[in-house]
Amino acid sequence: MTLAQPATFARTPASAAGRIVKAECILVSVPFQADVKLVWGFTGGGKNTFDTLLVRLETDTGLVGWGEAFSRAEDVALRSLVETRIFPLIMGEDAAAISKIKFKLEFGLQNFGRVGPTMYAISAVDIALWDIAAKAASQPLVNLLGGPFAREVEVYASLLRYESEDGIARAVREAIGRGYRHIKLHDITYPLIAAACEAAAGEATVMLDVNCPWSVAEALAMDARIAHLGLTWLEEPIWPPDDYRGLARVRAQGNHRIAAGENAGSLHDFVAMADAGAIDIAQPDVAKTGGVTELLKIAAFCAASAIEFVPHCALFGPGQIATVHINAAQRTVPLLERLYCDFEAEIYGGATLPVGGRVEVPHAAGLGIEPDMAVVDRYRIA
Ligand SMILES: [Mg+2]
The missing domain is CATH 3.20.20.120 (Enolase-like C-terminal domain)
Incomplete structure (x- = not known):
């Protein structure tokens, strides 16, 4: 699911990073080869697979940042958490305000766990924001x-x-x-x-x-x-x-x-x-x-x-x-x-x-x- 919002945030000028106007969560699960036991719930459909749960944020200056939340066994529940609990809280925010956004998410979602899926989702947003910040600065992270x-x-x-x-x-x-x-x-x-x-x-x-x-x-x-x-x-x-x-x-x-x-x-x-x-x-x-x-x-x-x-x-x-x-x-x-x-x-x-x-x-x-x-x-x- 993609959450998109028109770029109508005229309150204060945003940084070069821009305001977050689009957010997408993509769950990928890729099979792997290894002569191993099927352990740790890594399996998907009877095969050995590993998930990568991608978070893609886009700003009104055209920058795109990528983040990742820890995910295993085709975790569609985590993807849903990212889409329904996290994305609505970050739309329109200045992407350069990384610590402020992280605090807003952690404080707002404190009742949903300081360890586990909620924190995985917050982690993904934070990584994507650092990707955007470094791109805005034209520097490697x-x-x-x-x-x-x-x-x-x-x-x-x-x-x-x-x-x-x-x-x-x-x-x-x-x-x-x-x-x-x-x-x-x-x-x-x-x-x-x-x-x-x-x-x-x-x-x-x-x-x-x-x-x-x-x-x-x-x-x-x-x-x-x-x-x-x-x-x-x-x-x-x-x-x-x-x-x-x-x-x-x-x-x-x-x-x-x-x-x-x-x-x-x-x-x-x-x-x-x-x-x-x-x-x-x-x-x-x-x-x-x-x-x-x-x-x-x-x-x-x-x-x-x-x-x-x-x-x-x-x-x-x-x-x-x-x-x-x-x-x-x-x-x-x-x-x-x-x-x-x-x-x-x-x-x-x-x-x-x-x-x-x-x-x-x-x-x-x-x-x-x-x-x-x-x-x-x-x-x-x-
Ligand atoms: Mg270990």
């Missing part, structure tokens, strides 16, 4: 974030979940062959984790993300069992993800550096994690945690708190590109996450694919890369 510390960002292959030791070892070897020197696992059983580490030995560092399966006691037992594998970090070991006291116990009594934050909603969740002593590595997601604006605040907080800032990025659209710009603007440039799978078609025609385990920071204005609308139209969910 990274230049509005303080400028780049790097022209390229190193990427880690974030493997999915595999059926067998052979399968995961094959995937690790393949990723190394493609140039990756950092690999993250999502398996939760010892034999598969050990097989992956053996396959990577000496050629890639290995991180482990288990997506919140254990109690504190179970996590500590597994922590001890895998301690000899030399993992770079242990990510989200316990359920629920917002049990920061429990996470702090695993961190204090276990052997691993603890990473978490993809299930957080705002800066304040990271302050609470830090106050609890729960994390070594903060992982906000630009399409879940309030967009570029919120990630900049979280990055500053991490810098002042001796916490590493390594954004989560299980995204393939504008959120992924925004994360590249954010990472490039950090003094210690974080690794960029890329889920390890091969799509039937690429939304950006392959321009965002890592080469030799690295991606270039786009240098055109805004996010710097525009979606291939033929691919978007082919895979959009009606």
